Amino acid sequence: MALNSAIETEEREELRRAYKRLLVACGPMMEKDDIGLIRKALNITAAHDAGVARNEGGELKVIEAIEVALVVVNELGLSRIAVIGALLYDAVLNGAVTSDEVESTFGKQVALITRGLVKVGELYNKNTSIENDNFRKLLLTFAEDIRVVLLIIANRLRTMRMLALYSAEDQQRISSEVAYLYAPMAHRLGLYNIKSEMEDLVMKFTNREMYSFIAKKLNETKRARDKYIREFIEPLEQQLKKQGLKFEIKGRTKTIHSIYNKIKKQNTEFENVYDLFAIRVILDSELEKEKAECWQVYSVVTDKYQPNPSRLRDWISVPKSNGYESLHTTVLGPENKWVEVQIRTERMNEVAEKGLAAHWKYKGHKGEKGMDEWLSNVREILENPELNAVDFIDDFKLDLYDEEVFVFTPKGDLRRLKKGATVLDFAFEIHSEVGKKCIGGRVNNKNVPIKYQLQNGDHVDIQTANNQAPKKDWLNIVVTSKAKSKLKQALRDIEYKEAELGREMLIRRLKNWKYELNDQLLNLMVKGFGYKTVQDFMRSIAIDKIDFSRIKEFIINLEKKEEEGTESDKERSAENFVTGKEDLPDDDVLMIDKSLTNVDYKLAKCCNPIFGDDIFGFVASMGGIKIHRRTCPNALDMHTKFGYRIVKAQWTSGSDANYQATLKITGVDDIGIVTNISQVISKEMKIKIRSMAIDSHEGIFEGTLTVFVDNTNSLTTLIKKIKNIKGVYTVSRVGA
Known part of the structure; x- marks a missing residue:
């Protein structure tokens, strides 16, 4: 293995030790010439960037590759093919070796894995977020070859183990991703140990105080x-x-x-x-x-x-x-x-x-059959072009931690569903067309409604009718991800057809009134009638929820406002947002992402950041930026679902502003304890109290206290002083 002279002696020795551990681990599965293939794969990775390429944590990528390969063989029990794929992981993603070159040197199976890794890498390079449709394609890639997802999981586990080397921002981003996708995915694949370790490590970096306490x-x-x-x-x-x-x-x-x-x-x-x-x-x-x-x-x-x-x-x-x-x-x-x-x-x-x-x-x-069934089900759901990626992830996670129920088809075939599944779930399990026309079922030769919950051992025969159509309230009946996905698709198809009919009706009516439908007029009508989307507005026309006389009256009023020179609702809304700065600190207190200029920002109410907190910015849907603490209860969702709307933010050198902080206090319900707390706050610390609410039960009081402080140091000192008051049990900041 060729090593660059720029590599530190300690790292060189660490690399050799890791390589020896890998050879020992692979020993039992080795075939003739396997050591040579492993060495070739490692040399390709070591040759990338002259062997000194490093990851975001500062580690040599060649060492990272060996460590991931060790996870693959020791903790996943995979074969030499997956080990070679793990060693080539980074070299393939960075174009140091092509899939054709991999196939000629290492064979078709290794090439199949590396092609999957290339697809995944391309999606990550596009800064894919879970809300993005690319994320659905990422999961579809996973479903093509199970070893691809296992390698990704091994790589993410190794990254989590070394996460202390990464920046605070990367720690939050990677932890969010692992918590939202890879830990549930590991559980679904039966990787209990890996799933458990991932969850612990995520908690270590996102809820460090509670992790250390436990x-x-x-x-x-x-x-x-x-x-x-x-x-x-x-x-x-x-x-x-x-x-x-x-x-x-x-x-x-x-x-x-x-x-x-x-x-x-x-x-x-x-x-x-x-x-x-x-x-x-x-x-x-x-x-x-x-x-x-x-x-x-x-x-x-x-x-x-x-x-x-x-x-x-x-x-x-x-x-x-x-x-x-x-x-x-x-x-x-x-x-x-x-x-x-x-x-x-x-x-x-x-x-x-x-x-x-x-x-x-x-x-x-x-087990093998179960794996094939699950992958087949994932592909069937994902290949639905109308599928919303967030819906899939939410449904996918629903199925992870629940027990199962086993029922029989009329032919005696055994079907496995989530516990709590209904006749309607079973109908969609058979086929989406059967589900859409389902009117009930016969369970153990007795007629039952579509909402009947299946029990272990039930024999189920679905009854259908050609005039039956899916209904929105069916979403409250089905519990399996497959049924939810197919039902949502069917409802979207119906809504789309109704919306197209509504559009045709509106165009014809406007034409009679000598008007033409354009985007500006359409957007004003959608907003004026209180709808969120154009499709919802058009559907309401088709199903007679909006009378055409109201639409004509709306257009006439618009014309009058234009003549009078009245500003549009849109302009007024924008002006109100820009001028609504009553709760902002001074302009020079915060520095938002350097790529953004002239932005308005507000401090988020959900976590109330104060000067000195680790923070990030979130681009609000109505414009402007909300500043959140990194430990905000909503941080995980924002990073996973809307990662593309996250921007960097940091405090500048000083601030004279006051910031709102809320504390939760528990202790002995004793005479004078509230007075003691108030004196420490107002007299000793000279801090203003905005509000205080106390509730007592069976000799214990629980209070919520809101104060104004100038920075985190003041708040930390205040918390320590309150904790030292006799009779106080706990003091914690709300929104952490």
């Missing part, structure tokens, strides 16, 4: 938790050994992200979250004995500890669509604490950790 709490309680796990496991180990089973049993602490979700969902404190860990029993079983031995372990566990019947989850008899197989139960352990126990075999565990890719090692097993 990590510290987990560390503080580790000794007690380990002791409890040992006490729980010991009697089970003894009994399982007596039964002659080969097994490993251990406790696994749940991820920081999942614990945080429980804290939010249960609206409780860390100390009240009981299931901080799970016990996992992993059996070394022969294939034909897997199911029997798992239930044998279940019997041992439930003989020793009382089970909660409602918490039994059998994903061995019917695996999840992402290939996941395991037996879960929750039992009452020592000290009357509920404990989750997961029972699986080594094969099942590998699939659970490495996803459906692990099924390639177990040909003929459940």
Whole structure:
């Protein structure tokens, strides 16, 4: 491997160590001449930019390529073909090697992967956002070859692990992207470990305070938790050994992200979250004995500890669509604490950790078919040219974390749907035309309406009528992403036809009145009648929601205003926006993106940024720029859905302005505590109070306090002083 002399000695040594680790990892899958192919791929990457090309974090790209390849082989369990693709990743994206050259040197399969990577790279170079239609094409590229998406996921995981090296802006952008797309995608592909690590790392960089708090709490309680796990496991180990089973049993602490979700969902404190860990029993079983031995372990566990019947989850008899197989139960352990126990075999565990890719090692097993079905479904949805990318992502995410229901067609074919699916969902699952004409169904030989929720084992026969047409309220009946997508498309088709009819009616009527329809007149009518889009306005004409006499009256009034020289609504609106500066700080306090000039900006109400906060600008739909904190609750959505509207913003050297900040305070409801807080704020800190609201319950008070401060330093000092008041439990800033 040719190395440039400009590379530091330490980096050179790191590169050699990484290369050795890769060869060791690839050893079991190596065929004749494979080491030579891996070395060739690495040399191509090393030769790019003389071997000194670096990523946004300052790392050598050749080292990054090897580390991604290690993720591919160690954590995804993929073959040498994907490893070579990972090594060529950056060289292919940057044009250092063509797909034809890759095919001639490494073969057709590697070339297929690199072509997919090129498509993805082209879309990212266009600054694709999730709202953009290109994002739909990006996902369609993913669906062409599963190894392409697995390589992208491996690359994003490696980037997240090194995210501390990146700028604050890049940290937010990459974290948003991973949270919104790649972590859910990893979960859908059964990559539980990767999904969990991604979610934890996203939280580390987007909610650092809470992440550190939970990590510290987990560390503080580790000794007690380990002791409890040992006490729980010991009697089970003894009994399982007596039964002659080969097994490993251990406790696994749940991820920081999942614990945080429980804290939010249960609206409780860390100390009240009981299931901080799970016990996992992993059996070394022969294939034909897997199911029997798992239930044998279940019997041992439930003989020793009382089970909660409602918490039994059998994903061995019917695996999840992402290939996941395991037996879960929750039992009452020592000290009357509920404990989750997961029972699986080594094969099942590998699939659970490495996803459906692990099924390639177990040909003929459940899972490969599930992968094919899922990819086929993704392609079917994505190939809809009318599909809105945001709708797809939202629907796609809906299907990730829910259980499934299994039903039968009249011919006895098994179909898998999301739990809560209705007869109408099943109809769209069969075919979109069947869904559009569905009037009900026969379930287990009984007539049921379209909103009937399917149960496991139902036999379903769909009933249709030629005069039936899709209705908007059907969107409240269907729950699967496929049905939602097909239904939305059908409704759009109907609305489009109605809008075209309305346009024809309007043109004919205007012609009778000696007027011509132009864009300016049309836009004024749409706005004047209170519609958001031209299509909605035209539809209303077609379905008689707007009377033509009102349209004629509107046009006559427009002509009168023009004669009187009255300014248009549009001009007045623009003037009002430009002059509405009552809540802006001084012009020299903020510097917006250098590429923008003469822009108006306002401080966002959702997070109330103050001087010294890390901030960014967001181009508002009505013009002007809203300034948000990087930790704003809405930041994630803005970065993922509207990344193209984000602009850089930073504070200048000084400010005399006052900024509004809201604090949430909890503490003992004691006489005089509110007075003490007020004195610290107004007398000691000489800070103005705008408002204070106090609510008390069972001896505890919870207050919301709004003050005016000049910068973050003043606010930090204020928070510290309030925390030091006797009886105060917590003080936190709202909108963080």
